[in-house]
Amino acid sequence: MDMNAFSLKGKIAWITGASYGIGFAIAEAYAAAGATIVFNDINRELVDKGLAAYAEKGIKAHGYVCDVTNEEAVQALVAQIEKEVGAVDILVNNAGIIRRIPMIEMSAAEFRKVIDVDLNAPFICSKAVIPAMIKKGHGKIINICSMMSELGRETVSAYAAAKGGLKMLTRNICSEYGEANIQCNGIGPGYIATPQTAPLRERQPDGSRHPFDQFIVSKTPAARWGTPEDLQGPAVFLASDASNFVNGHILYVDGGILAYIGKQP
Numbered sequence: 001m002d003m004n005a006f007s008l009k010g011k012i013a014w015i016t017g018a019s020y021g022i023g024f025a026i027a028e029a030y031a032a033a034g035a036t037i038v039f040n041d042i043n044r045e046l047v048d049k050g051l052a053a054y055a056e057k058g059i060k061a062h063g064y065v066c067d068v069t070n071e072e073a074v075q076a077l078v079a080q081i082e083k084e085v086g087a088v089d090i091l092v093n094n095a096g097i098i099r100r101i102p103m104i105e106m107s108a109a110e111f112r113k114v115i116d117v118d119l120n121a122p123f124i125c126s127k128a129v130i131p132a133m134i135k136k137g138h139g140k141i142i143n144i145c146s147m148m149s150e151l152g153r154e155t156v157s158a159y160a161a162a163k164g165g166l167k168m169l170t171r172n173i174c175s176e177y178g179e180a181n182i183q184c185n186g187i188g189p190g191y192i193a194t195p196q197t198a199p200l201r202e203r204q205p206d207g208s209r210h211p212f213d214q215f216i217v218s219k220t221p222a223a224r225w226g227t228p229e230d231l232q233g234p235a236v237f238l239a240s241d242a243s244n245f246v247n248g249h250i251l252y253v254d255g256g257i258l259a260y261i262g263k264q265p
């Protein structure tokens with residue numbers, strides 16, 4: 001086997017919401033594999049923070065301000081990327097939010113906001129890049145799903161509905177564009193230590209670990225939280241030619257949570 005199949009040399013990768021967190025780690029790995037990095041975030045401050053962080057790693061990234069829920073802005077951004085950098089070869093739909101609110105206390109507006117960012121935006125961004133991928137004769141779309149693409153839990157109804165829908169959007173893009181040599185797969189991270197999960201890991205007033213922190217460690221065979229770096233290898237694989245016959249698959253990178261009933265208390 002030619003190991004260059006894992007190389008991303010000469011490819012342009014757009015990772016949404018990648019100023020920090022999981023998106024940043026994936027972009028860092030793509031740069032190491034030879035890709036040109038394009039990212040966007042919701043405001044100038046975050047984009048500048050991201051550009052500085054990429055520069056610190058020796059990565060000359062292209063950063064843009066864009067709200068991925070705004071289809072007009074996304075279409076304009078893709079045209080700008082194609083003009084300034086080139087047509088996108090790899091799209092990672094990473095930008096996401098979560099609102100942890102008991103369902104009967106959640107407003108329809110709050111529910112819609114989570115669906116807008118976590119499900120509608122991946123549709124909008126994928127729709128924007130697929131035509132050029134068809135012209136190029138290849139493309140990779142990677143949707144960042146979740147444990148909540150398979151499981152529910154209290155207070156995350158909107159997020160679970162969005163991530164469950166994102167799993168099926170992944171399979172539908174596979175079905176509709178596989179013939180154009182576009183592979184659309186998902187990565188389902190387990191519980192990863194990022195700002196998004198920081199509230200679930202906060203030390204208690206008495207200095208003890210957060211009950212949810214203890215719960216997740218007991219539910220994970222690896223007996224630890226994941227790190228954004230744990231996602232880098234799987235993300236490179238799904239973006240590379242090594243996965244050209246993998247399509248519509250959700251690759252769970254969860255330390256074994258989905259396989260495990262949990263440690264007996």
Ligand code: NAP
Pocket residue numbers: 016017018019020021022023040041042043046066067068069093094095096097117144145146147188189190191192193194195196197
């Ligand atoms: P994070 O730390 O909250 O980062 C999410 C990024 O997306 C932030 O930069 C955020 O900007 C950006 N963003 C939010 N709304 C946006 C919009 N409308 N337009 C453009 N950018 C936007 O999250 P993370 O933990 O790195 O998670 C990244 C992805 O992985 C998300 O899709 C999340 O659902 C998923 N995920 C996370 C975990 C985990 O345990 N951390 C596990 C499974 C899946 P702001 O800072 O302005 O919000």
Ligand code: GCO
Pocket residue numbers: 098100145146147148153156159188189190191192196197200
């Ligand atoms: C939560 C967490 C999870 C993680 C992730 C798990 O409140 O349960 O935020 O949803 O973000 O999605 O895969």
